Amino acid sequence: MARFPKPPEGSWTQHYPELGTAPVSYEDSIDPAFYEKERHAIFKRAWLNVGRVEQVPRKGSYFTKELKVANTSIIVVRTTSGEIKAFHNICRHHGNKLVWNDMPLEETSGVCRQFTCKYHAWRYDLDGNLTFVQQEGEFFDLDKSRYGLVAVHCEVWEGFIFVNFAKQPEQSLREFLGPMITDLEGYPFDKMTSRFTYRSEVKANWKLYMDAFQEFYHAPVLHANQSPTAYSKAAAEAGFEAPHYRIEGPHRLVSTSGVRAWEMADEMRKPIEDICRSGLFGPWDKPDLGEMPVGLNPAKCDPWGLDSFQLFPNFVLLFWGQGWYITYHYWPTSHNTHIFEGSAYFPQPRTPRERIAQELAAVSFKEYGLQDANTLEATQSMIESQVLDEFLLCDQEVLIRHLHKETAAWVEDYDRKKAGV
Structure with a gap:
């Protein structure tokens, strides 16, 4: 030694x-x-690492992350342009969890062209935009451009994907890292x-x-x-x-x-x-x-x-x-x-x-x-x-x-x- x-x-x-x-x-x-x-003072204000870019290797690749400490689930996805974005995993209609498999509280991953809600089939593109509403004419003054997925601040450093749940992060990711x-x-x-x-x-x-x-x-x-x-x-x-x-x-x-x-x-x-x-x-x-x-x-x-x-x-x-x-x-x-x-x-x-x-x-x-x-x-x-x-x-x-x-x-x-x- x-x-x-x-x-x-x-x-x-x-x-x-x-x-x-x-x-x-x-x-x-x-x-x-x-x-x-702590939940509010730290985990909803600090930059949190949730994965690496290899988990979303190509357009449409995604994974979900269950974050009980922040009382939410998120979707991390590689968009059509190749950018990595994060969204709260919630449909804008009835609030159903948008992406999940057999067990709603388990994390999942995969590749898709769009996200479709299991409940009423509302659809969102890879950038989080609402693109389809089942029986859209039944709704009142619906402007789909106002009802995209709720974005989460997301930045990448050296292939590590970080998110921040603050309305406006107090520092950029790089400033936070030091x-x-x-x-x-x-x-x-x-x-x-x-x-x-x-x-x-x-x-x-x-x-x-x-x-x-x-x-x-x-x-x-x-x-x-x-x-x-x-x-x-x-x-x-x-x-x-x-x-x-x-x-x-x-x-x-x-x-x-x-x-x-x-x-x-x-x-x-x-x-x-x-x-x-x-x-x-x-x-x-x-x-x-x-x-x-x-x-x-x-x-x-x-x-x-x-x-x-x-x-x-x-x-x-x-x-x-x-x-x-x-x-x-x-x-x-x-x-x-x-x-x-x-x-x-x-x-x-x-x-x-x-x-x-x-x-x-x-x-x-x-x-x-x-x-x-x-x-x-x-x-x-x-x-x-x-x-x-x-x-x-x-x-x-x-x-x-x-x-x-x-x-x-x-x-x-x-x-x-x-x-x-």
Whole structure:
């Protein structure tokens, strides 16, 4: 394992004195009233990633997204002109959900020339215009040009599709992302089309799961059984500390060193890793992806493990040094439940061996995620007991402080604007 000098106490938190060092409260993760404020103050104001352009590869391609936190369903579609647009998934006639298959609350996707309501066959073109009304003459003063689908603000950055539910977004998507994120431009996202996706309903507040992936203090302990005993014991004794943290606006970054698994002693590896030439850090045979963007590996680690970019509020881009990346989404469904979505992206495999290596990496990532989710449900159940109302955080948990402080700031800002202050 690569080793780095241990920074002095307070070495990261001291860069962000506004976060403080006192114990923190997780009241924001157990209070139903605060969650209701979050829904309006954050999820109806911030830019939210809902997918990638590969999900709508050609004219007429579409997918739906169920967003309980925003109390809506949306349609994302590639129009005749090739533009990507988003609309609320509601017919202008009786308010029926416009696009769905057998189960109205399940997401769906496909290709079409127009959208037709199942209830009374009103039709809309790919730009959302109302084009046909059954028995149109029966209606009173109907002007079809006034009754198109309700649009949702939609912008694309590096192939990622974002929506914003505000009447008028306070910032453009690019302004919202800021330099730390836009410095990732140029990464070959378009080449990463081999995708593995997992989805789970987690009985914990969405922020608690984000917290789990914002620090690596837990990794040598919680995930010890995922490694051979000789390695996990040494890791637990040594601990792990990431060499770089950064906060910019509402977003956060943690960057870590890595390992070259194939250089480790035999007893440090699992037999399946040798067979598949892969594991948690990804396939051993790194693809040639060209020059990486300036925003990656800011600590210049060698070997470099990963960079985890936490995009506020609920989207994570995690880049692995071995040439693949993961996305995480945390979609709140209540104050103590959310839907977790994780996707691993690789270049298209050229051989069966490459495919197997990708599958082992994806399965390893899933196992780690399950361990985290299981622990977080235990956390949620106990903080709801309110036996304790403050919790200690160490220096390398600085990003956790920031997420909870940023969430509170958005809610406070919303309350002020609502009150006209």
